[in-house]
Amino acid sequence: MAGPDELVFNARDLHAFMLSVWPDAADRFSPERLERLEPSFCRLRHPVKEEDLRPGGTVSGPTLMHLADTASYSIILAHLGDAALAVTTSLSIEFLRRPVGPTVVVDCDLVKLGRSLAVCRVTMASAEAGTEPNMTRPEAIANVTYSLSLI
Amino acid sequence: MAGPDELVFNARDLHAFMLSVWPDAADRFSPERLERLEPSFCRLRHPVKEEDLRPGGTVSGPTLMHLADTASYSIILAHLGDAALAVTTSLSIEFLRRPVGPTVVVDCDLVKLGRSLAVCRVTMASAEAGTEPNMTRPEAIANVTYSLSLI
Amino acid sequence: MAGPDELVFNARDLHAFMLSVWPDAADRFSPERLERLEPSFCRLRHPVKEEDLRPGGTVSGPTLMHLADTASYSIILAHLGDAALAVTTSLSIEFLRRPVGPTVVVDCDLVKLGRSLAVCRVTMASAEAGTEPNMTRPEAIANVTYSLSLI
Amino acid sequence: MAGPDELVFNARDLHAFMLSVWPDAADRFSPERLERLEPSFCRLRHPVKEEDLRPGGTVSGPTLMHLADTASYSIILAHLGDAALAVTTSLSIEFLRRPVGPTVVVDCDLVKLGRSLAVCRVTMASAEAGTEPNMTRPEAIANVTYSLSLI
Numbered sequence: 001m002a003g004p005d006e007l008v009f010n011a012r013d014l015h016a017f018m019l020s021v022w023p024d025a026a027d028r029f030s031p032e033r034l035e036r037l038e039p040s041f042c043r044l045r046h047p048v049k050e051e052d053l054r055p056g057g058t059v060s061g062p063t064l065m066h067l068a069d070t071a072s073y074s075i076i077l078a079h080l081g082d083a084a085l086a087v088t089t090s091l092s093i094e095f096l097r098r099p100v101g102p103t104v105v106v107d108c109d110l111v112k113l114g115r116s117l118a119v120c121r122v123t124m125a126s127a128e129a130g131t132e133p134n135m136t137r138p139e140a141i142a143n144v145t146y147s148l149s150l151i
Numbered sequence: 152m153a154g155p156d157e158l159v160f161n162a163r164d165l166h167a168f169m170l171s172v173w174p175d176a177a178d179r180f181s182p183e184r185l186e187r188l189e190p191s192f193c194r195l196r197h198p199v200k201e202e203d204l205r206p207g208g209t210v211s212g213p214t215l216m217h218l219a220d221t222a223s224y225s226i227i228l229a230h231l232g233d234a235a236l237a238v239t240t241s242l243s244i245e246f247l248r249r250p251v252g253p254t255v256v257v258d259c260d261l262v263k264l265g266r267s268l269a270v271c272r273v274t275m276a277s278a279e280a281g282t283e284p285n286m287t288r289p290e291a292i293a294n295v296t297y298s299l300s301l302i
Numbered sequence: 303m304a305g306p307d308e309l310v311f312n313a314r315d316l317h318a319f320m321l322s323v324w325p326d327a328a329d330r331f332s333p334e335r336l337e338r339l340e341p342s343f344c345r346l347r348h349p350v351k352e353e354d355l356r357p358g359g360t361v362s363g364p365t366l367m368h369l370a371d372t373a374s375y376s377i378i379l380a381h382l383g384d385a386a387l388a389v390t391t392s393l394s395i396e397f398l399r400r401p402v403g404p405t406v407v408v409d410c411d412l413v414k415l416g417r418s419l420a421v422c423r424v425t426m427a428s429a430e431a432g433t434e435p436n437m438t439r440p441e442a443i444a445n446v447t448y449s450l451s452l453i
Numbered sequence: 454m455a456g457p458d459e460l461v462f463n464a465r466d467l468h469a470f471m472l473s474v475w476p477d478a479a480d481r482f483s484p485e486r487l488e489r490l491e492p493s494f495c496r497l498r499h500p501v502k503e504e505d506l507r508p509g510g511t512v513s514g515p516t517l518m519h520l521a522d523t524a525s526y527s528i529i530l531a532h533l534g535d536a537a538l539a540v541t542t543s544l545s546i547e548f549l550r551r552p553v554g555p556t557v558v559v560d561c562d563l564v565k566l567g568r569s570l571a572v573c574r575v576t577m578a579s580a581e582a583g584t585e586p587n588m589t590r591p592e593a594i595a596n597v598t599y600s601l602s603l604i
Contacts, residue, residue, distance in 0.1 A: 021206060022205065022206050025205075040589070054173065054176075055172060055173050061220055061239045061242070062213060062216060062217040062220060065213060065216045065217075065242070066213040066216075069212055069213060087246070088212045088246055089245065089246050089419065089447075090243070090244065090245045090246065090392065090447065091212070091216070091242075091243070091244055092241070092242070092243035092244070092394060092545050092596070093241065093242055093243070094240065094241045094564075094565075094572050094596055094598065095238070095239055095240050095241065096564060096565040096572055097565070109589075111547075111549060111589075111590075111591055111594060112547075112549040112550070116418050116449065117391065117449065119547050119549055119594075121594060136493070136562075136564075137564075138564055141564060141572075141574060141596065143545065143547055143594065143596065145391075145392065145547065147418065147419065191438070240570065240598075241543065241598065243394050243445070243545060245414075245421050245445055245447065247413060247414040247421055248414070260438075262396075262398060262438075262439075262440055262443060263396075263398040263399070267569050267600065268542065268600065270396050270398055270443075272443060287342070287411075287413075288413075289413055292413060292421075292423060292445065294394065294396055294443065294445065296396065296542075296543065298569065298570065323508060324507065324508050327507075356475065356478075357474060357475050363522055363541045363544070364515060364518060364519040364522060367515060367518045367519075367544065368515040368518075371514055371515060389548070390514045390548055391547065391548050392545070392546065392547045392548065393514070393518065393544075393545070393546055394543070394544070394545035394546070395543065395544055395545070396542065396543045397540070397541055397542050397543065
């Protein structure tokens with residue numbers, strides 16, 4: 001188990017791990033989506049699909065909650081590898097503006113990596129594919145807590 | 152717009168409304184799922200499907216978040232009918248125990264129905280179909296806030 | 303360490319413990335304020351003082367947050383006694399209505415008592431001294447999480 | 454009412470306003486504490502006092518919650534002046550590490566300033582007086598929502 005300044009999984013390890021333990025979810029952890037993966041930080045980019053939308057073309061709340069959880073799990077897994085079991089214990093999200101895509105960028109800071117708890121701070125905003133979002137005007141912000149146990 | 156002691160939509164109205172504005176989501180609001188609908192309270196029962204599960208047979212966090220939001224929207228819509236637009240502004244959820252189904256029961260208390268904000272308190276627990284869950288040992292609890300605007 | 307159905311401290315033990323470890327805070331844990339103390343539940347009643355008020359006679363937000371934390375710590379301590387160290391790790395509160403006193407009643411349900419985490423659900427409402435509050439129209443609701451470690 | 458890029462109160466206006474409407478609380482809004490005040494951002498520095506401490510020299514949770522609320526109110530007031538009434542509707546805080554002072558620095562980003570809601574994101578860390586805190590290892594993070602109404 002590494003500390004907050006060191007990663008044990010890179011983007012490919014992470015995807016390979018998900019393929020082995022939860023193949024149905026592995027797509028969400030694909031290296032193409034994980035644009036950045038650094039100690040204590042990752043950025044996901046999610047291409048919005050038809051099924052993610054509510055009427056009027058707004059990305060749905062459940063889609064954003066799912067993304068906040070996915071980004072948090074990604075950075076925790078990158079730090080802990082397969083040495084620990086991480087389970088979401090709480091998630092709180094504020095919806096600030098209407099997200100419209102076509103991609104949703106999800107920035108995730110790991111602000112605590114303790115022995116029994118990890119806490120992530122997530123910022124989400126829409127952007128055109130390949131462009132930078134305006135993270136000073138986020139569409140949603142979330143705090144996500146994971147409980148950790150060594151295995 | 153009715154107050155916290157009066158409903159303007161019953162379970163069928165609610166389902167018909169969802170069919171008209173968001174047919175893809177209407178299933179989640181079907182009268183068979185909405186076991187109770189009373190002023191300031193509703194109970195949903197969600198039959199767990201394969202796609203709701205994580206490895207090990209645990210109902211996934213995103214499924215529970217989605218259910219908390221659906222129950223909150225149901226009771227708010229039942230009070231406001233089509234007289235107002237309700238948009239989720241925040242959701243905070245605590246995951247307490249492993250939910251295993253086969254159904255997840257979602258109790259939702261509307262604790263505030265103001266002019267611009269509505270707040271719901273949600274309690275979730277697994278149960279066999281047709282049986283009462285043990286709501287003193289919930290699997291998840293959530294607070295959900297909706298912003299309201301008259302239309 | 304007892305389970306969720308058994309208390310190791312009664313109201314006097316709890317007060318005596320606080321007097322020994324944190325005398326300045328012991329008043330908030332006095333037996334006169336702890337109106338009910340049962341497995342997985344307690345009720346505090348706080349007499350509102352001048353210093354708790356904002357202009358206009360509203361009980362301040364920090365006063366309510368403090369009360370939510372005090373009630374949560376009380377029920378956890380009653381279950382664990384001096385066998386564990388409990389530290390607040392998160393608190394989320396929704397302010398629903400203007401609390402005006404003259405007493406604030408704080409109901410606290412211990413919804414999870416695990417090995418490493420305890421979670422409380424708090425409901426607050428004003429009432430005249432000696433009377434029952436209307437807890438279906440609470441003035442604030444809170445979820446409080448404590449991290450536990452055996453000592 | 455100004456937008457998110459423009460302030461109507463500077464630090465002195467803010468203090469003068471608090472002195473006029475809530476003199477007992479004005480100290481917490483003094484210009485010496487408000488180290489930075491810019492559009493959509495402010496930084497408070499709080500000198501820890503004896504009464505803020507728990508046994509062991511830890512800054513108490515209620516002190517941090519109070520600071521998160523004070524910083525949020527400061528930036529909102531600086532944007533709105535006396536043109537609106539702002540009331541806290543929710544606060545969620547994560548306690549990550551033991552804060553020990555001697556000063557607590559509170560950074561507050563105004564991430565949404567809407568017509569009816571404002572949302573702030575708060576980051577807190579201890580530091581020696583006059584030095585920069587390490588905000589990548591915060592001691593607490595909070596999200597604070599205010600309801601706004603024009604007056």
